[in-house]
Amino acid sequence: MQNQPENKTQETTAPQKPAPQYVTTIREGSIGASIFINVRKDGSKGHYFKLSRSYKQDGQEEHKYSDRFFPRYGEAVAKVATEAAKKCAELDKQFEG
Helix, strand or coil: CCCCCCCCCCCCCCCCCCCCEEEEEEEECCEEEEEEEEECCCCCEEEEEEEEEEEECCCCCCEEEECCCCHHHHHHHHHHHHHHHHHHHHHHHHHCC
């Protein structure tokens, strides 16, 4: 029997990024902006938002969410995005030293 070299593979994993910390949601009808705290590599913090649209499929009670927006949602998206940006700027003041 021949000696076979051991197959030693070293697993490396990227450092785990902390889970986003949810703060609040701003909503206009079915359009929402969820605001989170971002922790940067240097340890500094800031707020950001993610837009989504909630909907129900025919005959189902469960809400589903999408990041797709059709032209009919333009006004609501603009309003929610503007309000979310203002709220993020306001919340960021707590991190200023």
